[in-house]
Amino acid sequence: MSGETVRKKLTIGYDETEYVCGKNAIEAENDEGTFIVSETISNIYPEKIKRFSEGKIIFVEDGENSKRIDNYEEVCRILMEREVERNSYLTYIGGGTIGDLSGFIASTYKRGLRLKAIPTTLLSQIDSSIGGKNGINFSGVKNAIGTFRNPERIVADTDFLMKNDQIIREGMAEIIKHGFSMDYTIIETLLNNDMESVKNGDILRDLIVKNADIKASVCNQDPYELLGRRYVLNFGHTVAHGIEAISRNSITHGAAVIYGIMYEMKMSEIYGMMKYDGISIMNKLMKRYGINKIEVSDEMLDGSLSYIMNDKKIRNGKITIPMATKPGMTNMAELKIEVFKELFLKAGRMM
Known part of the structure; x- marks a missing residue:
């Protein structure tokens, strides 16, 4: 899904949900399909959910717990009972974990349902709803079973972002990642604004479009x-995934990515690749947007390193990670495991 394609599939705006999905949608199909809806979103935005036909909704809990195999089986059982046909629409309304589950169901139930996405967090609007990856957890491993399934339509309804600034802060992690690794104008935009100006003008919409384009363009190449x-999309994520796993997801993805970006910047600096003070710029951004740095103990770092040693990017005793070089640029570094461990431990002592 290229940047050009994603713009054709992506609808962005305040309360766009009303016009794209539901009984009164201006582009409604003969069969509006089935809706998998986050229980949290249903409780916070009951007026939106009432727009959908009650008998078409399946409510699912949020978080990684929703991605259990028995939950997948339960939703498929409901679809069977309702005699949902192949090529019917399945629309999800929720964050990244709801999208992971729904995408996997859409790609496997009767070998294929048509997928629509209404991601309700900034993180899912610019990241997880784009690129097609989905999955459920199995045997204690995150996304151990999964496929690729791109939505036919993505609706980024900014109304879902307005009630809680923390939802924007969580998504800011991926925006900052794109800025430091691929497009430094994003960082300049963030430095020239603050939470209020981002929320109350066109800046948020522009950021969603730009970052969705970046994600789609990279995914289209692979x-x-x-x-x-x-791999460039993994900037900050090698460390972040380890932190998330060891904390058993008590540390959110956004918070872990912010920490991971700073940690991997320090590794790049030690390795001699980073030629500017990116960490100082990170600190300015965090202060400007009220993003708190998480506290990570030595024990957590040790556990994270053990987790990383099973990373799928490890091949023939080497791990490939993106390293910061110049503003808006990263280079891929293929490091021997011993070198990676040394950099990781040195950075940990300096964080």
Whole structure:
């Protein structure tokens, strides 16, 4: 899904949900399909959910717990009972975990339902709803079973972002990642604004479009994650995924990514690749947007390093990670495991 394609599939605006999905949608199909809805979103925005036909909704809990295999089986059972046909629409309304579950169901139930996405967090609007990856957890491993399934339509309804600034802060992690690794104008935009100006003008919409384009353009080069082109999207994520796993997801993805970006910047600096003070700029952004730095103990770092040693990017005793070089640029570094461990431990002592 290229940047051009995602713009055709992406609808952005305040309360756009009303016009795209539901009984009164201006582009309604003969069969509006089935809706998998986050229980949290249903409780916070009951007036939106009432727009959908009651008998078409399946409510699902939020978080990684929703991605259990028994939950997948339960939703498929409901679809069977309702005699949902192949090629019917399945629309999800929720964050990234709801999208992971729904995408996997859409790609496997009767070998294919048509997928629509209404991601309700900034993180999911610019990241997880784009690129097609989905999955459920199995045997204690996150996304151990999954496929690729791109939505036919993505609706980024900014109304979902307005009640809680923390939802924007969480998504800001991926925006900042794109800025430091691929497009420094994003960082300049963030430095020239603050939370209020981002929320109350066109800046938020522009950021969603730009970051969705970046994610889609990268994924289009490597749609099934076979060529290593998506590795650039992992900037900050090698460390972040370890932190998330060891904390058993008590540390959110956004908070872990912010920490991971700073940690991997320090590793790049030690390795001699980073030629500017990116960490100082990170600190300015965090202060400007009220993003708190998490506290990570030595024990957590040790556990994270052990987790990283099973990373899928490890091949033949080497791990490939994006390293910061210049503002808006990263280079891929293929490091021997011993070198990676040394950099990781040195950075940990300096954080």
